[in-house]
Amino acid sequence: MKDDPQIPVKPNGDSVLAVPRNADKYQRILDAAVSVFAEKGFFNSRVSDIADRADVADGTVYLYFKNKDEILKTAINTAFDGFMRQARTQLEKLADPADRLRRLAFLHLDALGSNRNLAVVFQMELRQSTRFLSEFSHHHMIEYLRLVRTAIGDGQASGFFRREMSDKVVANCFFGALDEMVTSWVLSEHEYRLSGMADAVVDIFLNGMRVARTP
Amino acid sequence: MKDDPQIPVKPNGDSVLAVPRNADKYQRILDAAVSVFAEKGFFNSRVSDIADRADVADGTVYLYFKNKDEILKTAINTAFDGFMRQARTQLEKLADPADRLRRLAFLHLDALGSNRNLAVVFQMELRQSTRFLSEFSHHHMIEYLRLVRTAIGDGQASGFFRREMSDKVVANCFFGALDEMVTSWVLSEHEYRLSGMADAVVDIFLNGMRVARTP
DNA sequence: TACAACTGAATGAATGCTCATTCGGTGGAC
DNA sequence: GTCCACCGAATGAGCATTCATTCAGTTGTA
Numbered sequence: 404m405k406d407d408p409q410i411p412v413k414p415n416g417d418s419v420l421a422v423p424r425n426a427d428k429y430q431r432i433l434d435a436a437v438s439v440f441a442e443k444g445f446f447n448s449r450v451s452d453i454a455d456r457a458d459v460a461d462g463t464v465y466l467y468f469k470n471k472d473e474i475l476k477t478a479i480n481t482a483f484d485g486f487m488r489q490a491r492t493q494l495e496k497l498a499d500p501a502d503r504l505r506r507l508a509f510l511h512l513d514a515l516g517s518n519r520n521l522a523v524v525f526q527m528e529l530r531q532s533t534r535f536l537s538e539f540s541h542h543h544m545i546e547y548l549r550l551v552r553t554a555i556g557d558g559q560a561s562g563f564f565r566r567e568m569s570d571k572v573v574a575n576c577f578f579g580a581l582d583e584m585v586t587s588w589v590l591s592e593h594e595y596r597l598s599g600m601a602d603a604v605v606d607i608f609l610n611g612m613r614v615a616r617t618p
Numbered sequence: 619m620k621d622d623p624q625i626p627v628k629p630n631g632d633s634v635l636a637v638p639r640n641a642d643k644y645q646r647i648l649d650a651a652v653s654v655f656a657e658k659g660f661f662n663s664r665v666s667d668i669a670d671r672a673d674v675a676d677g678t679v680y681l682y683f684k685n686k687d688e689i690l691k692t693a694i695n696t697a698f699d700g701f702m703r704q705a706r707t708q709l710e711k712l713a714d715p716a717d718r719l720r721r722l723a724f725l726h727l728d729a730l731g732s733n734r735n736l737a738v739v740f741q742m743e744l745r746q747s748t749r750f751l752s753e754f755s756h757h758h759m760i761e762y763l764r765l766v767r768t769a770i771g772d773g774q775a776s777g778f779f780r781r782e783m784s785d786k787v788v789a790n791c792f793f794g795a796l797d798e799m800v801t802s803w804v805l806s807e808h809e810y811r812l813s814g815m816a817d818a819v820v821d822i823f824l825n826g827m828r829v830a831r832t833p
Numbered sequence: 834t835a836c837a838a839c840t841g842a843a844t845g846a847a848t849g850c851t852c853a854t855t856c857g858g859t860g861g862a863c
Numbered sequence: 864g865t866c867c868a869c870c871g872a873a874t875g876a877g878c879a880t881t882c883a884t885t886c887a888g889t890t891g892t893a
Contacts, residue, residue: 451871460871466869527745562829577795582794583790583798584787584791586745590756604791613825614777666878669845678842
């Protein structure tokens with residue numbers, strides 16, 4: 404996510420040509436938007452706020468993005484795509500399902516934990532986006548959950564994980580737990596490294612809370 | 619939540635007197651609002667939409683609520699208060715921490731699972747509310763988490779739960795998992811009884827995913 | 834019982850403001 | 864001189880909120 408190249412190919416969604424290709428300005432607007440959205444929320448953000456923060460005229464924003472919605476959509480999509488690419492690359496190297504879950508949890512928390520503004524946008528705006536940007540979030544969510552479900556399914560197949568649990572339910576809980584860790588971090592006054600929580604979360608899922616167990 | 623008496627004492631937050639007390643109309647506006655918010659999201663909902671759906675004139679809405687924000691705030695607060703009252707009453711009767719968690723999970727999923735509109739408002743609007751109605755939701759969240767943390771702490775104290783886990787982290791994960799079950803249910807095309815998932819979720823937290831264990 | 838005076842809940846058209854978006858013009862690069 | 868990225872003031876649609884007016888119901892009087 405953070406080391407994504409971000410080349411502005413076809414910045415303005417529909418008009419393929421006749422669009423400025425100043426990568427720097429494109430990126431500045433996108434960053435400014437994330438920062439403004441994080442601060443005031445999508446609906447309370449003015450396009451002129453974004454333009455101001457990007458040091459660009461109001462009209463210039465529309466040379467790079469079709470409209471305000473498209474800015475949010477692009478920001479979220481770009482970030483999510485980067486994350487998923489990274490996650491897939493790293494997870495396919497790991498054979499042990501438990502390791503895969505551990506790594507995914509780390510990547511999830513690290514991606515958002517290293518960019519608070521992005522984290523705020525994801526935690527606060529993404530849900531309501533589910534309505535007006537529904538296609539997107541539905542598609543991406545399913546991709547993410549597939550990674551988790553595959554790990555769980557593999558673990559069950561090889562007898563490491565209990566077979567009576569629904570991989571679907573566990574995957575949802577797993578995501579929900581991480582998601583809540585992010586929300587909690589975003590709202591917290593305290594400073595702490597979010598990715599440092601990954602192991603604790605995964606441990607709960609692997610071992611549960613009960614004491615009685617054989618090692 | 620569903621069996622709450624809902625007596626409209628002091629409907630309009632600040633003007634204590636000189637306010638209509640038509641309980642039916644008050645409730646109709648509130649219900650209409652939840653239904654409209656659920657359908658279009660808070661920011662895309664028009665006060666006139668709410669008035670229409672409540673079969674009331676636009677101006678009448680303002681006899682019962684100070685403004686649009688206040689309607690959402692009231693809806694959320696009323697529902698949450700009802701839920702917390704119910705939860706506290708029921709949990710204090712249960713000694714076993716595991717039973718308490720089971721019951722809480724059930725109540726959580728049942729409360730939202732029996733009112734889809736309310737569930738949508740909670741899942742979609744509550745987060746962004748965290749910004750513009752922050753005092754509220756933060757306070758409530760803490761109350762809820764206290765119930766979970768207490769159960770976990772008790773379980774640890776009596777040696778049923780592992781002591782090395784942070785009750786705070788587990789509580790957040792627990793809430794996050796349930797929250798995600800609700801979101802997933804809200805977005806799902808399929809019809810299923812949400813509260814039926816409670817035991818599966820709690821089971822993950824109590825027993826974890828790994829196979830090796832003593833019963 | 835009949836009627837006038839009064840009350841205040843309810844109405845909905847009018848107001849006024851807040852932006853997203855547009856577009857005619859500017860200036861720098863080549 | 865031409866082109867085009869960029870500018871930012873102007874536009875106008877959309878919408879929360881207000882308030883002058885209506886009228887159903889209640890009280891008081893004879």
